[in-house]
Amino acid sequence: MLQRCLDLLAPALAQPGAVVVDCTLGLGGHSEALLSTFPSARLIGLDRDKEALRLSGERLAPFGDRAELVHAVYDELPEVLDRLGIAKVQGVLFDLGVSSMQLDEADRGFAYAQDAPLDMRMDQTTGVSAAEVLNTYAPGELVRILRQYGEEKQAKRIVSAVVREREKEPFSNSARLVELIRDSLPQAAKRTGGNPAKRTFQALRIEVNGELSVLEAAIPAAVKALAVEGRIAVLSYHSLEDRLVKQVFAAGAATTAPPGLPVVPERYQPRLKLLTRGAELPTEEEIAENRRAAPARLRGAQRIREESP
């Protein structure tokens, strides 16, 4: 869906002096495409993962000072722009979730297919690991996380087993958790939805990185940073992420006028225009090429008015 992201942002980035923020640099694939497609644009790239910054830094080096890479959590976007002396930007891109590098590097602990320390922090310099969540959270809290972030129907059953086992010995590695999940699920639950540990791993990752609370602050902040005519594109991989994006865009695209006004004054007019009808999905060819793209949902919006004072 890279090309579609570029098309959505294009009208705002073709003008000289345009600034685009890639809030999720990862390996720099989207950033590289943005810099090549829009030769007069300047790019600010954020990532909370230092290894991602190092790798994308190498990839984007040929673009020189057109690319400025910053170690930051994306809800820090307003502070980052402030520091760089940038008042408004013409484009913002979010490609949410984990990068293929994070999934493939076994020792980061994101993947359930390999035994590794249960870490899952995107920024390994700060925060609590997945093992700490698993070993210290109250059972009720773990059930909520597995249900809400992993959509795991067997959350109670898994958490009972986790609590029983952690009392004997705290969890440190992924293989023991994967085995425990497999053993605690009924046969019927094991037959559907791929690896039975997938949903629990996703839930732990979202909790460890505070992904939804950060996103909840970041999307409105990004919309606020857009100049009039500026555009934002967001690729989500989880229904809760997509719902958050949908809500922020829908609120921006609606009038805030009290009902019944014969004429809607300027200050109540919508600030956003939606650029996608609902969420756009990957094509079958894209999924065949890259299985990880299957759950992707793309939404875009354009700023059409200043924030009312």
Ligand SMILES: C[S@@+](CC[C@H](N)C(=O)[O-])C[C@H]1O[C@@H](n2cnc3c(N)ncnc32)[C@H](O)[C@@H]1O
């Ligand atoms: C799906 S990858 C992006 C891949 C990228 N578009 C590319 O072409 O290589 C998501 C990236 O966003 C980063 N990330 C996730 N949540 C973040 C956050 N809250 N703040 C900053 N970076 C974040 C991850 O560390 C990861 O590198």
